[in-house]
Amino acid sequence: MNLKKIIFSTALVSATFASMAMTVxxxxxxxxxxxxxxxxxxxxxIKNIDVVKxxxxxxxxxxxxxxxxxxxIENNSAxxxxxxxxxxxxxxLKNAVKQAAKKASVTLADSVVVTKRVQTIPQNSTYDVVxxxxxxxxxxxxxxxxxxGSNVVLLEKMPxxxxxxxxxxxxxxxxGNWVQKKLGIEGDSVELHFQDTMKGGDYRGDPQVVRKMVxxxxxxxxxxxxxxxxxxxxxLFFFGGHSKKRSLIPAGATGADxxxxxxxxxxxxxxxxITNMQxxxxxxxxxxxxxxxxxxxxxxxxxxxxxxGVIIATGGFAANVEMRTKVNPFYGVNxxxxxxxxxxGEGIMMAEKVGAKTVNLELIQTYPMCDPNxxxxxxxxxxxxEGAILVNQEGKRFVEELERRDVISKAILSQTxxxxxxxxxxxxxxxxxAIEHHQDEVEVFTKSGTLHKAETLEDAANFFKIPVxxxxxxxxxxxxxxxxxxxxxxxxxxxxxxxxxGPYWIYRGVPSVHHTMGGLKxxxxxxxxxxxxxxxxxxxxxxxxxxxxxxxxxxxxxxYTDIIVYGRIAGEEASK
Ligand code: ADP
Numbered sequence: 001m002n003l004k005k006i007i008f009s010t011a012l013v014s015a016t017f018a019s020m021a022m023t024v025x026x027x028x029x030x031x032x033x034x035x036x037x038x039x040x041x042x043x044x045x046i047k048n049i050d051v052v053k054x055x056x057x058x059x060x061x062x063x064x065x066x067x068x069x070x071x072x073i074e075n076n077s078a079x080x081x082x083x084x085x086x087x088x089x090x091x092x093l094k095n096a097v098k099q100a101a102k103k104a105s106v107t108l109a110d111s112v113v114v115t116k117r118v119q120t121i122p123q124n125s126t127y128d129v130v131x132x133x134x135x136x137x138x139x140x141x142x143x144x145x146x147x148x149g150s151n152v153v154l155l156e157k158m159p160x161x162x163x164x165x166x167x168x169x170x171x172x173x174x175x176g177n178w179v180q181k182k183l184g185i186e187g188d189s190v191e192l193h194f195q196d197t198m199k200g201g202d203y204r205g206d207p208q209v210v211r212k213m214v215x216x217x218x219x220x221x222x223x224x225x226x227x228x229x230x231x232x233x234x235x236l237f238f239f240g241g242h243s244k245k246r247s248l249i250p251a252g253a254t255g256a257d258x259x260x261x262x263x264x265x266x267x268x269x270x271x272x273x274i275t276n277m278q279x280x281x282x283x284x285x286x287x288x289x290x291x292x293x294x295x296x297x298x299x300x301x302x303x304x305x306x307x308x309g310v311i312i313a314t315g316g317f318a319a320n321v322e323m324r325t326k327v328n329p330f331y332g333v334n335x336x337x338x339x340x341x342x343x344x345g346e347g348i349m350m351a352e353k354v355g356a357k358t359v360n361l362e363l364i365q366t367y368p369m370c371d372p373n374x375x376x377x378x379x380x381x382x383x384x385x386e387g388a389i390l391v392n393q394e395g396k397r398f399v400e401e402l403e404r405r406d407v408i409s410k411a412i413l414s415q416t417x418x419x420x421x422x423x424x425x426x427x428x429x430x431x432x433x434a435i436e437h438h439q440d441e442v443e444v445f446t447k448s449g450t451l452h453k454a455e456t457l458e459d460a461a462n463f464f465k466i467p468v469x470x471x472x473x474x475x476x477x478x479x480x481x482x483x484x485x486x487x488x489x490x491x492x493x494x495x496x497x498x499x500x501x502g503p504y505w506i507y508r509g510v511p512s513v514h515h516t517m518g519g520l521k522x523x524x525x526x527x528x529x530x531x532x533x534x535x536x537x538x539x540x541x542x543x544x545x546x547x548x549x550x551x552x553x554x555x556x557x558x559x560y561t562d563i564i565v566y567g568r569i570a571g572e573e574a575s576k
Pocket of ligand 1: 155163164563
């Protein structure tokens, strides 16, 4: 439930004459491709707006297609304040409506002042558990705490919920899951998942924390499936560094699948989710127990007292260039980030002020294949997990495509131009769903020249000025490996797909800062530890803000496992 309510004032309607009802389409470009609306005008006044096409993020842009749309209709104007945090999508809707009005020769009302009324939040309130940060970890913690009988509040500093959990591919690594059984994948175990995670992080993760994560992965996945209602596909991904295909894929292959369902689950339980509320300070009593949170909204200070405990679920600091530079200068200004702007690391700083210990802060991960323009993760890179090959500007492979993210990123950074290309064909597109599920990206990347669909390898090579013969030779060699099942060049751990038939897709990618492995030191009960490794009373943490799980390198799809497992543990423990 969002405590912020917006009401719209009535405004003067001025319209030129239009004699009868008509519906006209208008289009404008949003954050993820075209937004098309069908606007019905009657007597020169907007009567209805149907959104015919939109690939905007369903959570981030939700208010654009509800509150803003209503305001446009009620005020007969498209000159209205944008929804904060969703400016690009807001402008797309307004401009599409304006285009439709122009086509219909309708003059809309001029700029309208929309009055907002914010429901009063008491300056001091008391809950059992206060959760900071409404990403996957925060939602899991808040819902679990509520179900354990606690009175809970969830604070989120941004205008919309979801954090990085929302924009992630949201795959979840779970050994022994139901899809493995369906597909006949044998030989996986909690122990193997444990070994992979420890090895993948060069044994810098805390073995007890990791063990508890892998042991609770299946119960956590069943909880999100059966209690929260997240739907999963009947297929799995084989992420780099895992020795088995074990990563569950939500139906839409994005975090919106989780965050939408979490929002509904929180609303059903009457958990207040207060957006635009930035936690700034942990409140301690005389004995040093954390007993609440001080936060601000629009410059006004609020106190949320916590009778049982505070859970920090504020995510990492990948979007904080200054902090990145301080802890590891290599990952400073030279990299863009895949993260949402909210990933600033203040959860770590707040906890440090009450004596919390941090671990592994210098360990920062880049995601190897990101949009060279924005730094955002390329979700179409799902194709890589089903056989897309990586080639450099010279048309040659240079790394095993299912290697760890750090290894692939480093390899890309030593190629010409510090970028590379991924190439795949229709078989891989079908198996991975990379094209079908990420149409928005396909549209945007095609327009920006980052992605090209080609009927032939010649076309694919020529588009990016890769030497044709070199690319052909690479593909022929891969086709040979596909036949024998053995990659003699880079020891590909899966079986290659034959790439002799098109159509082909080829996209350019660069590494971009994706995950901050370090953070607060926790124990397996999600308690935040002090300098002497003793729990700080009243304080728990879960998710990317913690630093005890992933070591030097987080394996793909272990983040969702971590945030759900430890969110639930924190919610349960803080409620005791
Ligand atoms: P995780 O994957 O660990 O759940 P996310 O990045 O998905 O992390 O979510 C963390 C959330 O915490 C984001 O929505 C972010 O905006 C929010 N957040 C970060 N700092 C604060 C803060 N000081 N007060 C309130 N919310 C915060």
